[in-house]
Amino acid sequence: MADDQICPKCGAPLPADVAPGHCPKCLMQVGFESQDQAVADPAEAPTAVSGHSGVTWDLDQLASLFPELEIIKQVGIGGMGVVYQARQKQLDRFVAVKLVRPDLCDDPTFSERFTREARAMARLSHPAIINVFDFGQREQFYFFIMEFVDGTNLRQLMQSEGLDATQALAVVPQICEALQYAHDEGIVHRDIKPENILVDTKGRIKIADFGLAKLINPEATDFTLTGAKQVMGTPHYMAPEQLERPLEVDHRADIYSLGVVIYEMLTGELPLGRFSSPSEKVQIDVRLDEVVLRALQKEPEKRYQQVSGIKTDIEAVSASPTGHSPRQSVVPPTVRQAFNNLQYPGYGLYCVVNC
């Protein structure tokens, strides 16, 4: 700080009676800032949490529900429920406690589905996938106790810093490895989006909420209903077939969603409407256009068939950053020509590739 009498940001004189470096005006101004989009998104609005159930998420109440835990603070909130950081007293380690919104558990089949999906999640054991330590029900709350990740998520990273192409390309292979592992285990994530991709302080990827979307809404047939949208959050990352034929979704839906995430990381925008190829928006290797486009194909058969394919192609681009590929183009030229004809009406879910 050049001058300790004047705030370097707003130019206001700093009062003598406040701590050094703390400009009261600038501090108060922080209160006007919007929250991270993860929370500010109306589909994820926390009113949905309390609105339906009337439950107050009171720390004291939680403490009595979970005597074995020291509940530390709320760290996240979304359409599905609330996440707290807690400490397991016995093991003296931090965990994340995720409480499912009680009103989502009304359905009589919920308990059985919860157990089935939670067991599937708990079977996954991979360094880039959040570990599920325990799950169950206490009073009206269904909960998961999970690995606590000290870090942030891709959404916050994009918002606070913006990611350059190199950084974006560095995280993609890690995501691919985790997804490939889960797919090999027969588990589809179904809700890949930046909020679910966590990054710890060492830069390691941790994917959260495997299969949780299926648990909450296995039918997921009607996205025009407000309730369903609240449950599922934003549909921008969902594969077209996920909305049209949700029961037939396979691992290739995750590949589509990952395509949206990569597009957004590279360009800062979602591939909506008549979207430009990434290299038209930012200066990056044109070979990345082909990778993204192939992941974003409307027909699952035309996408990468395995998520490991994205990893291979991205790593090839990273390994020869000269701008021209040592390999054959990964996407046929006809598909590439069709790039500018991609059209996504409405939520951007129906693209016309072969016109």
Add this chain to the structure above:
Amino acid sequence: MDDAGFPSPHSGRFATTRWSIVQAAGVQATPNSRHALEELCATYWYPLYAYVRRRGYQADDAQDLTQSFVLSLLERNAVQRADPDRGRFRSFLLGSLNKFLSDETRKQGAQKRGGDRKILSINVDDVENRYQLEPTDDITPEAVFERRWALTVLDAALTRLQGDYERVGKLPLFEALRGHIGADKSTIPNREVAESLSMQEGAVKVAAHRLRQEYRDALRAEIAQTVTNSKELDDELTGLFQTLSGT
């Protein structure tokens, strides 16, 4: 959307902010509502004191008056007379204090009662020392009160965050970044902080961003304790900001 809801992570808690508990209790004070009012008074004790001092009372008198004012609030459930249209705790408190001070009989009785019983453990020497640091410009008691209130809110939010960081063993990180919460991102010495804490520079950037978000939430939560709905929260935030911009 639920009107009673509160569009922030503290949703669902509006029904339990301190001031709304106090107001909801009204005449029928409950242990909860009394506790809530006590906590509010403890947090905002100093702005009250500074106001009384600026009204011209000497330090000893001001301490007695402030204490007995708070005691009278707690004892008489004076909240029952709060004007529901003036929902904010801040305006209620200043209005009540003015009435208290202008009430000559109460003022005289206060001298004794102040010494009877310790209601809130306020370090009286500290507050006077603090008061001596107040700007001596020609500002009104009301302006002193408003400004002190705003600074108290900021302070309470920082203290709350500090506690959170301390509980998870990250006090050094908080200490390193607290001075930069309101600052431009570009001015944060990420590299130096990273080196001093053996963290990666990118991780420091993320941590600074998170701290700012958490401060934002803590600040709004702190203000929420003194109002009863989200519109009042926004109004109050705007008012406090104007207070700090004005001088």
